[in-house]
Ligand SMILES: Nc1ncnc2c1ncn2[C@@H]1O[C@H](COP(=O)(O)OP(=O)(O)OP(=O)(O)O)[C@@H](O)[C@H]1O
């Protein structure tokens with residue numbers, strides 16, 4: 455961890471070192487005219503280093519909204535959310551975007567790629583040193599079955615291929631936490647499992663917070679939070695299971 459983060463977050467306690475993300479009574483309220491809509495209601499949870507967290511629930515139950523809160527993309531209306539002890543609400547916009555850029559990887563529910571860049575360029579676009587990360591980007595694309603499409607433009611990809619390109623982009627810099635919002639929604643079962651295998655490999659370096667509708671994907675999770683109407687209805691913990699990996703270790707720049 456660079457000195458910049460020590461300066462940013464100061465001295466950390468033992469407990470903070472064991473917790474990456476912590477939400478305490480966090481709510482996200484949207485205004486719908488006169489009405490207050492609780493997208494997330496008083497959610498408390500912790501994400502620990504190396505943990506694979508699943509978030510499930512019906513459509514509209516607040517899964518994406520909870521991901522926005524946990525990643526600092528949105529600030530809670532009530533309650534607090536912290537990353538390594540640092541409260542998002544107390545951080546400036548610049549500090550929060552630095553955290554997201556340098557520490558987090560995102561796979562949004564809607565795949566978002568820049569249309570004027572190739573797939574490979576889209577994957578490396580956020581890297582500080584593009585040349586250094588090129589080999590890893592190509593390796594990730596290969597792992598995701600896009601090795602021969604790295605030089606295509608997004609308009610020449612299927613929806614599922616775009617989603618996989620977004621997974622490669624999220625994994626590129628080996629971020630501390632990956633937030634993935636239904637990353638396998640547009641994929642067949644086998645391709646979806648490849649994506650989850652890659653995320654699973656990543657958790658050695660950091661944590662994964664996965665929103666999914668697919669019960670098969672939950673076998674990867676250590677802890678599963680079931681949401682209903684913005685509230686945690688149930689928390690399920692699974693014993694860690696060894697999963698088989700066919701691929702070779704990724705190149706590290
Ligand atoms: N900008 C907004 N303004 C008002 N209400 C919103 C807004 N965004 C989301 N909501 C509402 O908040 C609730 C939670 O939305 P959210 O997108 O988090 O659900 P979700 O569980 O991710 O659903 P899905 O599975 O369909 O993606 C829904 O009732 C939704 O209509």
Ligand SMILES: [Mg+2]
Nearest residue numbers: 517518519563
């Ligand atoms: Mg959603």
